[in-house]
Amino acid sequence: MPDYSVKTVQTKAFQDQRPGTSGLRKRVPVFKQEHYTENFVQSILSSIPGGPEKSTLVVGGDGRYYSPEVIQKIVQIAAGNGVSKLIIGRDGIFSTPAVSHEIRARKATGGILLTASHNPGGPNADFGIKYNMDNGGPAPESVTEAIFEFSKTIKEYKLVELPEVDLSKLGSSKSGPLEIEVIDAIKPYVAFLKEIFDFDAIKSYVHSPEVSVLFDGLSGVTGPYARDIFVNELGLPESSIQNCEPSPDFNGGHPDPNLTYAHSLVQVVEEKKITFGAASDGDGDRNMIYGAGAFVTPSDSVAIIADWADCIPYFKKGGVKGLARSMPTSTALDRVAKAKGVEHFEVPTGWKFFGNLMDAGRLSICGEESFGTGSDHVREKDGLWAIVAWLNILASAHDKGIKGIKGLLLDHYKKYGRTFFSRYDYEEVDSDAAAKVIKELESAFASSDFVGSSLSATSSSTSFKVAETGNFTYTDPIDKSVSKNQGLYVTFEDGSRFVVRLSGTGSQGATIRLYVEKYSKDEAEYERDTQEGLKPLIEVALKTSKLVEHTGRKEPTVIT
Ligand code: VG1
Ligand code: CO
Numbered sequence: 001m002p003d004y005s006v007k008t009v010q011t012k013a014f015q016d017q018r019p020g021t022s023g024l025r026k027r028v029p030v031f032k033q034e035h036y037t038e039n040f041v042q043s044i045l046s047s048i049p050g051g052p053e054k055s056t057l058v059v060g061g062d063g064r065y066y067s068p069e070v071i072q073k074i075v076q077i078a079a080g081n082g083v084s085k086l087i088i089g090r091d092g093i094f095s096t097p098a099v100s101h102e103i104r105a106r107k108a109t110g111g112i113l114l115t116a117s118h119n120p121g122g123p124n125a126d127f128g129i130k131y132n133m134d135n136g137g138p139a140p141e142s143v144t145e146a147i148f149e150f151s152k153t154i155k156e157y158k159l160v161e162l163p164e165v166d167l168s169k170l171g172s173s174k175s176g177p178l179e180i181e182v183i184d185a186i187k188p189y190v191a192f193l194k195e196i197f198d199f200d201a202i203k204s205y206v207h208s209p210e211v212s213v214l215f216d217g218l219s220g221v222t223g224p225y226a227r228d229i230f231v232n233e234l235g236l237p238e239s240s241i242q243n244c245e246p247s248p249d250f251n252g253g254h255p256d257p258n259l260t261y262a263h264s265l266v267q268v269v270e271e272k273k274i275t276f277g278a279a280s281d282g283d284g285d286r287n288m289i290y291g292a293g294a295f296v297t298p299s300d301s302v303a304i305i306a307d308w309a310d311c312i313p314y315f316k317k318g319g320v321k322g323l324a325r326s327m328p329t330s331t332a333l334d335r336v337a338k339a340k341g342v343e344h345f346e347v348p349t350g351w352k353f354f355g356n357l358m359d360a361g362r363l364s365i366c367g368e369e370s371f372g373t374g375s376d377h378v379r380e381k382d383g384l385w386a387i388v389a390w391l392n393i394l395a396s397a398h399d400k401g402i403k404g405i406k407g408l409l410l411d412h413y414k415k416y417g418r419t420f421f422s423r424y425d426y427e428e429v430d431s432d433a434a435a436k437v438i439k440e441l442e443s444a445f446a447s448s449d450f451v452g453s454s455l456s457a458t459s460s461s462t463s464f465k466v467a468e469t470g471n472f473t474y475t476d477p478i479d480k481s482v483s484k485n486q487g488l489y490v491t492f493e494d495g496s497r498f499v500v501r502l503s504g505t506g507s508q509g510a511t512i513r514l515y516v517e518k519y520s521k522d523e524a525e526y527e528r529d530t531q532e533g534l535k536p537l538i539e540v541a542l543k544t545s546k547l548v549e550h551t552g553r554k555e556p557t558v559i560t
Helices: 036-047 067-080 096-105 141-153 187-196 199-206 223-233 263-272 298-307 313-318 332-340 355-359 383-399 404-416 431-446 530-545 547-551
Strands: 007-010 024-027 056-061 085-093 110-114 126-132 156-159 171-175 178-183 213-216 276-280 287-291 322-326 343-347 365-368 372-375 418-429 454-457 462-471 488-492 497-502 510-520
Touching (some): 036 141, 036 156, 056 067, 056 096, 085 096, 096 110, 096 126, 126 141, 187 223, 287 404, 298 322, 418 530, 431 488, 431 547, 454 530
Parallel strands (some): 213 276
Antiparallel strands (some): 024 126, 110 126, 488 497
């Protein structure tokens, strides 16, 4: 008889296991330290509201380097903590939105997601672990803080020594006290998308002669999902998808769908004049929409999806209850909410802040400027959902004589005006230098004559009059929890603004994010280059924060 008794392992606590914007993200060698991963898994299980006993957890991730080993650890520690059942994606492959859906569909207690999202993978790159709740959404701050508190003083963890689980074999089995079900994580999710969208309309649209499609999985988790959607369901050729084999190190790439990192997509789209190109990130929750000569900013994307929601069966049936965006995301969505007469919300950065509003039936569609778009069909942002939503909308627009991505963008600008938006990222900046930038702005805000003063850009003889400044604080309208220090903002009298905040997902040093936004109702600007349109504002933001002086960085690492 094998020994299935629970063993208690003595450990030492680590002080650096505070989950960030989206889970705990560190370099693989950090997670490989003795007890490090086990401590964090135990801290998660011990922080599950209601306890881990008799729980059912969904487990999976983007298949990045070190995932198989961590899944085996989770199996043992789950068994040691009285978890009843684990539902695991075959080979550990499970996109973040599909985990969210599975938790909801199976009424599971929660889920453990193994991903560092768009961060590179590999032996010296990033790994990540995050916990999602029974609503399918990322744990709220109250739970992530409980996990952190537990991790700081943990003295022991519990496990049952079990034989290695074969993750390639579908089906249920008993592993000691634990039931394990290895499932096909692709099919239920794709079936769900087919309920949400009008696949017949999409199918006829993508087969019309002037339309061509290219999806790039960036060697992340969405590859098998995309093959099922584009090739099997929509009947497109294999050549309509690329980089669709999940790879533990994303084939040496950076699985972040933006113009810088998704160059494999951008290049082919431009070369072949593809009308609809799209990509998603490592774990499948982000998306980029990009056709030949037409890039959609994520802030515009969510506004357009909201504006056209009626052509999507899911919203035709259930209606659009409310709209929301993260604070740094452009205000394009607010104008749609106003036109539609629905509530709109501004929440801090991070998807966890949308969940309560959705659960309360007050939010249907939301987005973040960081290539995150989604709805209340799950409780995570959802890359493939957004991509299929765009196809559904383009099909409907096509019938109304609006052609392609560019046609849709111009139509939107004519109706609402255009919001120019850009984000400058300064990655792996020295932490002290980053702190100085924040201090610089805080002291500017503290001076009594800053509001009302004019900040001028020498490059274009434009000046901006400061209307309001602050450090964003959010009070959740549902549970009244308060989140402070969510980003410094300066709003100008013409409605432009800039925002500065520090990233909560980086794994090394500090990353400064600078967000700039300008609104225009001048038709002459609708086809203007974004960076050109924002130049004076960027100059003013850099001058006010003394960012170049403090960090020594003349240029950002990435511009989106
Ligand atoms: C970034 C983005 C944020 C997003 C988060 C997780 O966070 O700015 O909008 O929700 O990543 O996305 P931060 O704290 O680094 O700015 V993902 O695709 O990594 O789950
Ligand atoms: Co992601």
